[in-house]
Amino acid sequence: MLILKKEDVVSQTLAISKSIIKTNDSTYWIRYLEQLENITSNDIMRVANTYLVKEKRTIAKLLPTMKSSGIATSMANDSNDEIGSTPYFQKPNSFYPVYKSHLIDRHLTLLDSSKIVSKLLPNGMKLVFYRLDKSPSVSIRMSMNAGANHDPFGKEGLSYLTTKLLHTSCLSDYSSVKWLDQNGILLNIDSNFDTVIGKLNCLKDDFLDSFKFFIKALRYPSFNHEDFLEMKRSILTQMEKQSNNPEALMLDKLYNFLYPNNHIYRRQPEGSVSSLMNLEYSDIVNFHRDFFKPEGAIIVIVGDINEGIIDNLTTSYFNDWFGGNEQPSLPRVKTELRFTDHVEFNSELTDISFNWLTVGKNHPDYLGLDILAVLLGKKDSLYGGRLYKNLREKQGLSYSQHVNYPTAGFQVPWTINISVNPSSVKKGIKSVQEEVSKLKEDLIPSEELDTVKSYLMGRRLIMLNSESIATTLEECVRYGLGFNYINKYPDLLYTISPQILRNIACRYLNDQYSIITIGPKLNSE
Template sequence: MSLNRKNKPEEISQIKFNLPQPEKFTLENGLKVIFIEKNNLPIVVALMIINSGSKYDPENKYGLANLTALTIDEGADGISALELSDQFDMLGSDFSISTDNDLINITLQSLSENFEKSFELFSKVIIRPDFNVTDFEREQKKIITRILQRKDKLDFLANQIFEKILFSADNDYAFPIIGYEETVSKLTNDDVKKFYSDFFFPENSALIIAGNIKLTELNKILKKYLTKWANKGAARSIKNSFVNTDKRIFVYHKRDSVQTEIRAGHLTEPRNNNNYLPRLLLNTVLGGQFTSRINLNLRERNGYTYGATSKFQYYKEAAFFEVSTSVGIENTANAVKEIISELNLIKDGVKNSELDFAKSFLTKRFPLSFETYRQLVSGIAGRILYNLPSDYYSTFVNKLNLVDINEVNKAATEFIKNDRLTIVLAGDKEKIIPQIKDLGIEFSEVDLYGNVIS
């Protein structure tokens, strides 16, 4: 049987997507728990989110949250790091810890039959970490090595410098999660212990669980292993001031670089339920997918890059808009011109065909965000972080399709601020500066920390 590929398959029906309603309850120690029973696979995933991301690093102790997260599983309740790893492996369980700007995330994936034994180990890491000096020093050295390696990664440096300049030193979102070499090297094991004591407590955390387990059984396990977790903590507030800047270029010199990493953007309003979807659709048209305007211009039409994207980056208490790409260094100024041109053109409005495609793109890929149990608990964590309504994901597709072109065009006018662009160019200044002199934009040279040096 042959297929006639000239005929486009007909769309059978509209996308329908509904998440199971979660069970929500609070343990006696104040820990919030969200549970979704899923019986498709014999697996349970648990995610503990702790409100202790890098934005809480004390001044000149940048990297402390990350180091705490990496040290916490290096031995717990007298069990060494190697023994913990072996026990998780024997149970067929996967355990991981990560840090972002807002949260420390501790994840466990286990077979249902081994969930209780795995969760016991999981709870020991959270409640009774050993924090041995030897383990601390080993993790500290590993992070410093990673920082040194990243000094050769121009994309990482461009991101680091861009966010530092964008937020300024008066904002705790300005600093890299991993920290700087000189700040991490000065951290002590006592710093880690204090950070843990201040932030790792039940009322500062939430536990999200999805998988093949009954609520009654889960309750027994939680009460058995988490009731003794009764820390009170002393979480602090953060510096979150904002300074709107004029359009300016900042050049970071990387000798003999054959490429330029470009970051261009500005601060914007934090995530807001009233305008999030228009901004999402706007960005999808502008630079949020392969056939977006910016990528078609820089990659397809001009051949400057393999890819160019834009995004609204949202943190819990801050946000920024950013265009990013990497181009051959000889095309630096031309690429900047085209980026600014596209940012100007988007203010003239999007086409109905572009908006229809953006809606189709977003709605059809939306269910893919919840394919796995890990994605499911991660999605719920996002709902908690941004204080989204309980029906947010179930109503997402319908609400997205109700956004009209006027709302998207209004978002372009309000949230693309071309007169406030911070543009970071990371590459060989000897090849970049002669090009950008004719752009009519003031420029400065900066160091690794975003400080102006000339």
């Protein structure tokens, strides 16, 4: 597992820097594995008895927050700040550095397209193989048309529960768990609206056994009734927790408005409490039998493996596997999102969500909308963005702020989410509206746009490991982008000008949007 985690340049850079800081030896992280293998059970007992003792124990207790006026308000008052501003202990000191960006070569070749092998197998499955020379790891990624869009009405959550049980069945016996753990093999099976996606990462030497285990796990799961009942209870517990998650509540409210009653995306993949209670053990067995089929599925293998080995494996393990299902047709969604709504929620903060209906990844305007999302501050992005700088640093207004723009092949909401003090809701709404208006009225400065482009391009370059390549190739097939999209990406990115982005902002970030607030009762003033 440690070797897998050191495959990309970012992980290697972190390992080297930590080695220097801790030991003043840049090669320590390489020798660490050898030292790890030499550790015995006696060493572990010695360390535990030396350090994990009562005399060296520290216990911390989390005390309740003040409820009368809210901790945010009281902290703001203590620090002589305006009510609703960021508490003094949260104010950052320019966390994101300012630097002069430079554009990476737009003609850079990300992948050698001559190494991409794509085949349609006799059973209707699409095989994609990429020979990644000298890679220590191999990544397998497989997607099947068995997502939540095949759940019968009244039994929503069937695909999700089946997938969770499928993953559990892989770990049902001790020998499998021990084998996966000892060899550092990373396995995950998950589902979404459209597909079930299985992923496995292993070392090159373990590829043959890992491939066999992976396919056997997907085709012949060892379901049992006890695991079924336990997993249902676990998901119901998660749902109870989600009922106290403001962002989940806002998303549910939005999707109920956006999609008609008979639209699959109106339903959450996890289902509901009532739909889960309707599920029987036989539903799981039948769903797996009927929908976990190869026709229309995509399997991608990336690693330093001979193509002949791949051909032999697919022939051996897929020649008796047939059948499949088409993706169901989708009703049209609303083209207008203009509405406002408030959900009363017992919380110290008020969450505000702004939502525009936009396009999926297979649309030419997707990349421009993605640039705008990063520019403002996309969720899970390391680029700070305008929302952070203007709403948090300059105004001390928001406690969290991000844009959510998911990767999908259908129309999806482009969403801005912020959290503010309840007394600052109107100010928060006005500030976000001003930021969006700037995108539609002003041209983005060239230096700022170059920084965003360099960030997006840099992320592509530093994440060129077997797993990310497998993900990219699978998405190229699933969304119909074509494999040439990978090497066209730099050129597509750099040809998007400030004028094009302003046009895209005017086209999609228009007046047809929703505002949903969740928090304490709004002030009527």
